[in-house]
Amino acid sequence: MSLTMTSPADRLLPLLRRVTGDAKHDASAYSTLDVLWVLYDRVLDVAPDRLDDPERDRFLLSKGHGPAAYYAVLAAKGFIPEPWLDNLAGRDSRLGHHPDRTLVPGVEIGSGSLGHGLGLGVGVALGLRAQGLLRPRVVVLVGDGELDEGANHEAIAYAGATGLSSLTAVVVDNASATHGWPGGIASRFAVHGWRTATVDGRDHEALAAALRREQSGQPSTVIAEIRR
């Protein structure tokens, strides 16, 4: 396993600490940090100067709570000014405890109430395809606890049945679902015809390899396991 040139911990931890005001925890306290960094650094075709480019990839953070890592990555990649990080959820802040797409450049959906991102992602993928935009990918990040919400399973079943290949679900699995997922999370997707990969959610090479696989006529999911 080789790390990228820029260690995300070195780069992002100061930004994260500006968001949270928390000098105590290190990067491992943030379950989504590695996958978000890999997505923005190595996978997604997005850039701050192409916010409205129809050909851009779409990243939808469905699991909208605890977005500190998201904001830190957006700042590191130039989507938002770093000083925005210093006033999380302040009365004039654009950054809240759940992101609002109308307030934050580069944020594709406002989220927070769990179970909305996959349905929106299915619609975005269908909408792009209907306009002949076949290159952009739609990547939706959900949490394993979030999968408790039934709305996710409407989207998983439909996207699988119709082979919506531009859609990728990234499930950050830090074993937070109260009743767990006996048989594994991947099986919930596989049974509906999704291509699945389960990787170490801290392993950047494995994440990048899984997230960059060629489209194959099926939607794909990457389960990013985080050991707590």
Added chain:
Amino acid sequence: MRQRFVDATTALLDEDPRTALVLADISAASFAPAAAAHPDRVVNVGIREQLMVGVAGGLALAGLRPIAHSYATFLVDRAYEQIKLDLDHQGVSAVLVSVGGSYDAASAGRTHQSPMDVSLVDTLTGWTVHVPGHPDEVEPLLRAAVRDDGPVYLRLSEQRNAGTHHAWAKLADRGLRVLRTGSRGVVVAVGPLLDAALAATEGLDVTVTYTHTPRPFDAAGLLGALATTQATDVVLVEPYLAGTSSRAVADALLTVPHRLLALGVGHQDLRRYGTLADHVAWHGLDAAGLRRSISAFLRL
């Protein structure tokens, strides 16, 4: 009305590449030709209403103008949070087209009924609500809604007024249309209850107005209608939950002392089947019931 909606939507899909339709099995067979012609823009997600509205939100985010359609209770009641978050909160909009509001599906029972759909939509911001009273009103209202960019709820019903002989066919006029003038009060009839309201007030000295567009509520129209009477009594006759437009009337008449009788569907689940006409009568919304309520209120 549903067939007019199917025909008009099928035509819109042909004419405008921005138009998309999302279904959750309801009416899917009627849209089979449209789906065959436009497989990328006619999406049937199966019996999944949360997904239907979520997909509508995603289509809108991608730049299309989605129409989502089902029974009112599944489209609005069941998917309310998706309407609130996947459309409104994302800053995008859709045209939601329902059938079976209130008790059109009388024999199906409460599970297939929604008298509260317009009230639920009313909790949101900026929605236009159309409640056509005649099939001829459906296509122009739908076309205007799809052409627009704002959020629109189009409520289709099995209930309808008899003919097109009324002067209200002028669809550009979305406000209150005065059909009969009198001096003792103003009746506001919404959509398919117009015929019953006219019959109920036959020979009574009241102004009768009609609208197929209760939202935005035509405050100026109500004030204008009241100005021609010698009273400040208002009667709402609405085919959905009683009192749905009470707040709109209160806002319209903020500085005018007035009395309001808000007639509509009662809050009770009657736990009865029967026919649409039965339910109309049970809720006092047939001509006889309306006449009793209106005469008592206006002391006529």
